[in-house]
Amino acid sequence: MTSRLVAGVDSSTQSTKVVVCDAETGEVVRTARASHPDGTSVHPKRWWEAFEEATADGLLDGVEAISVGGQQHGMVTLDEFDEVVRDALLWNDVRSADDAHELVGEFGGQQAWVDAVDVVPVAAFTVSKVRWLARHEPENAARVRTVVLPHDWLTGQILKTGGGFEGWTSDRGDASGTGYWSPVTGEYVEELQNLALGRTFEVPRVLGPNGRAGVTEAGMVVAAGTGDNMGAALGLGLQPGDVVVSLGTSGTVFACHEAVTGDTSGQIAGFASADGGHLPLMCTLNAARVLTAGASMLGVDLDELSRLALGAPIGAQGLTLLPYLDGERTPDLPEATGTLGGITRANATPANLARACVEGMLANLVAGVEGLKAHGIEAKRIVLIGGASASPAVQAVAPILFGVPVSIPAAGEYVGIGAARQAAWALLGGDEPPQWRVAYEKELVASPEDIEAGAAVYERYRTLQQTMHG
Numbered sequence: 381m382t383s384r385l386v387a388g389v390d391s392s393t394q395s396t397k398v399v400v401c402d403a404e405t406g407e408v409v410r411t412a413r414a415s416h417p418d419g420t421s422v423h424p425k426r427w428w429e430a431f432e433e434a435t436a437d438g439l440l441d442g443v444e445a446i447s448v449g450g451q452q453h454g455m456v457t458l459d460e461f462d463e464v465v466r467d468a469l470l471w472n473d474v475r476s477a478d479d480a481h482e483l484v485g486e487f488g489g490q491q492a493w494v495d496a497v498d499v500v501p502v503a504a505f506t507v508s509k510v511r512w513l514a515r516h517e518p519e520n521a522a523r524v525r526t527v528v529l530p531h532d533w534l535t536g537q538i539l540k541t542g543g544g545f546e547g548w549t550s551d552r553g554d555a556s557g558t559g560y561w562s563p564v565t566g567e568y569v570e571e572l573q574n575l576a577l578g579r580t581f582e583v584p585r586v587l588g589p590n591g592r593a594g595v596t597e598a599g600m601v602v603a604a605g606t607g608d609n610m611g612a613a614l615g616l617g618l619q620p621g622d623v624v625v626s627l628g629t630s631g632t633v634f635a636c637h638e639a640v641t642g643d644t645s646g647q648i649a650g651f652a653s654a655d656g657g658h659l660p661l662m663c664t665l666n667a668a669r670v671l672t673a674g675a676s677m678l679g680v681d682l683d684e685l686s687r688l689a690l691g692a693p694i695g696a697q698g699l700t701l702l703p704y705l706d707g708e709r710t711p712d713l714p715e716a717t718g719t720l721g722g723i724t725r726a727n728a729t730p731a732n733l734a735r736a737c738v739e740g741m742l743a744n745l746v747a748g749v750e751g752l753k754a755h756g757i758e759a760k761r762i763v764l765i766g767g768a769s770a771s772p773a774v775q776a777v778a779p780i781l782f783g784v785p786v787s788i789p790a791a792g793e794y795v796g797i798g799a800a801r802q803a804a805w806a807l808l809g810g811d812e813p814p815q816w817r818v819a820y821e822k823e824l825v826a827s828p829e830d831i832e833a834g835a836a837v838y839e840r841y842r843t844l845q846q847t848m849h850g
């Protein structure tokens with residue numbers, strides 16, 4: 381019997397990846413990728429070009445359904461003809477930091493935001509970017525009819541190109557990252573849209589977890605799609621007690637949860653998941669690129685950085701990196717820069733610097749796991765994904781710093797796989813997505829002594845953070 385094929389797209393910060401899977405089993409049949417330009421603002425057509433490049437040469441032949449997982453929060457502004465008004469501002473663009481702070485105050489503070497949408501906006505969120513546009517580019521703002529997210533725009537583009545476009549759509553997961561959609565009521569909060577732009581604007585229709593955005597003229601079902609982290613959660617088939625740490629351009633820490641978290645500190649964003657539940661999440665601006673920056677400082681490649689880091693002891697002989705190289709989102713320090721603390725003549729070695737990069741990047745995310753635990757979310761094991769999870773040094777340090785077993789799934793693009801699973805759900809129907817098996821490649825466990833030493837590393841990181849940023 382020939383298998384039915386579905387495709388999942390991961391349009392993330394640095395690249396587009398497409399996976400084609402067997403709809404019943406999830407077995408990956410083919411994959412492709414294409415790069416995005418660097419920068420924190422980009423014209424959406426660059427994502428479309430990357431999608432076309434990745435799907436050239438018949439990658440989608442025989443595919444019956446497709447779904448797009450995309451980088452969260454990016455503001456795509458459209459005029460009355462659905463033309464893009466200006467380059468999209470991406471999640472990692474911090475120019476809207478002051479706008480976020482103003483919005484928090486104007487709406488009555490953190491508690492009021494959490495009550496309305498279960499997030500406290502920072503620069504990353506769409507709502508803050510819309511306010512920035514209103515303040516800084518009033519002519520562009522006046523032309524805006526609709527605001528959509530990267531995955532919404534790509535989903536619409538697939539349908540506009542293939543025939544079958546019936547209006548802009550989104551899903552619960554990605555909509556919850558706008559800052560003007562409530563995961564509690566399942567509705568947009570018009571008051572917050574008004575507050576951001578000074579008037580209301582059109583927003584995509586939010587589809588249910590197995591909803592269809594449309595069907596192309598060739599008969600391909602286009603599923604709702606979702607945010608990239610929500611896609612990964614769907615691709616990994618998480619169990620209670622699993623906390624995901626993703627090391628891509630962003631560092632994220634998240635878990636599936638049944639209820640809203642209501643975190644007024646702003647550390648844990650109360651996002652929705654792609655399957656109808658919730659996905660409390662902490663996000664940092666600095667993850668895989670901390671290692672690239674470290675490698676470039678040392679004049680080595682990523683493999684050598686890893687080898688060097690593995691040659692240094694736990695704690696890098698007292699060298700501590702606060703890795704706020706691109707500013708930081710959590711904690712909310714958009715203007716921050718990195719700090720290398722505790723440097724002495726004795727510890728100033730390439731190996732210690734490499735180790736401090738790995739430890740600093742991971743310590744920043746340990747804070748997220750602690751934040752989830754404070755909301756009653758268990759962390760029995762860490763599921764480590766994203767580009768930098770391939771680094772042997774990261775794999776060695778992670779169980780030491782997180783202090784619980786770390787599982788590495790078999791090499792794969794889990795955002796794309798999750799999107800493909802959502803496509804299969806939209807194709808096959810049913811109350812639940814099809815059961816796909818996830819193969820785990822490694823279970824990494826540290827000794828109690830190493831975990832104790834790791835806790836001391838985290839404490840030193842916290843002390844340096846307090847010293848530098850209060």
Ligand SMILES: Nc1ncnc2c1ncn2[C@@H]1O[C@H](COP(=O)(O)OP(=O)(O)O)[C@@H](O)[C@H]1O
Nearest residue numbers: 392393394395628629668682766767768770771
């Ligand atoms: N072996 C490795 N060691 C360290 N970093 C790596 C390794 N392989 C890939 N990366 C990094 O992973 C990042 C890409 O990860 P990815 O999860 O695809 O990011 P994104 O989804 O944000 O586009 C790049 O910054 C790349 O340098």
Ligand SMILES: O=C(CO)[C@@H](O)[C@H](O)COP(=O)(O)O
Nearest residue numbers: 392393451452471628629630
């Ligand atoms: O803003 C967030 C999460 O809230 C980021 O996680 C983006 O969704 C980008 O993801 P990557 O490109 O790093 O995967």
